[in-house]
Amino acid sequence: MTAVTSEPALRTRSASTSPSRLTFARLLSSEWIKLVSLRSTWWSLAVAAVLSIGLSALIAAVTRDLGAGPGGGPSLAAVNVILLPTQFTMLVAGILGAIAITGEYSTGMIRSTLTAQPRRGAVLAAKAIVVSLVLAATTVVIYAIAILVTAPLVTTGVDWSDASQSVIPLAFGVFAMVVYALIGLGFGFVVRNGAGAIAATVGVLFVLPIVFSLFSIAGESWQWLVDAAQYLPSNAGGTLASTGGSDKLPAFLAMVAWAVVPLGLGWTVLRTRDA
Template sequence: MTTLTSPRRATFTRAASGPTFLRSLRSELLKLTTVRSTWWALGIGAALTVAIAFLYMSAAEGGNPIFGVLVSAQFTMLVAGVLGAIAVTGEYATGMIRSTLTATPRRVQAALAKAVAIALVVGAATVLTYLIGLAVTIPTASTAVVWSDPAQSLLPLALGVCAMVVYALIGTGFGLIVRNGAGAIAATVGVLFVAPIAVGLFQLGGESWQWLVDLGRYLPVSAGSTLTAIPTADILVPALTLVAWVVGLVGIGTALLQRRDA
């Protein structure tokens, strides 16, 4: 027996199921690109990248411009991480998260759309920043960039973009977990900046702390540095390390978003 569904009921059913992922993604991109904090963060990151690359080339008397651009990640990673954190916690601070979850009842979809939007914005901004940094530094280089060898040119740059996206998504994960701006930023800075310094101090403790030093290789910054080495070496372990950090933090944050009230 065939059941007839009225057009009005079909329309209601589609509306109740929530928007598609692409609509959620467009909404998140719109929200992310229309707040001043995003542009301030991207502008600061771009300025730091270009300035550090220029200073490196000046100090190294014409060193490798690609390394000069990539070395700035030691500082701009914090900007990316903080941007990822406040992109989530800002909605909790203003109460806009309720509107977001009302418009997108599927909370997994809402969290993934937000993460993908942050990844796209940070990735695009990093590509543009690297191009500007190279345009500033290549004319001052004493040796030409070997573009014909991807391991010394295009691949480190591409992996540098991926690493910056990961740093931003780590902040996103902490934002979903903590839901508080100060707490999420503190956790992000702790993992990206404080933890590597603390692990470095344990190197002074001799072999008794070597196990902790070995674990430090799986911190995001250590994995990112290995990933963007010039020339590019084995990228499997550092790449999997960064993927594990993103999947772990964003996955936990998404699971908590489903269980907790907005």
């Protein structure tokens, strides 16, 4: 009797400790394979690289031709030459984040994913981590190439001796690109449709700042809305990546909120709706 009752328990313990069990590390590996095996991922990263490096070179050439700024210094800091294209590449990052999950819904792969890993929060976390790592690594490489390409074109190179003029803005630029991608990923989980998620992402990153800026001519009663525009992701990211020692904490907290809230909504939808 003892042998009969202990054998199922033994099998249960053996199954729970089996090396084939889907751990979080293996879930990360799975999400990595899914992301890097998509042609759309590489096309998006290539577009971001071409836009960023090309625009940086163009800005460097233009500012050099314009000559020195006030006081005889360079008309534009070299690190700003590298970071200004982020206002365009942020859309690519957001779109990449959106299609990283909406593609799974369109093909039905999300069902296989959730069958293999029923803990839906773990699926969202793994995908967010992988998307963040890919965007961060790609942005670092893009910035490095852009610095090398623009070095012959700027009158004064990046001042690496001053962190506020070099490392800190570049690090915040990488952080901003990651946040833009997570915003798209969050909308992708919520909307579950590629076109809809991309539209929502572009609306938040690009359209809302334009709409908010229109209220600058509407009088003092609408000034609060103009002031609130600085906390939109594109404006807050620009503030973080700017040079100088201004207080960046409000912009940083705004960016964190812009990453957390869409992902939180996506987690809620993922838990409460069938795939």
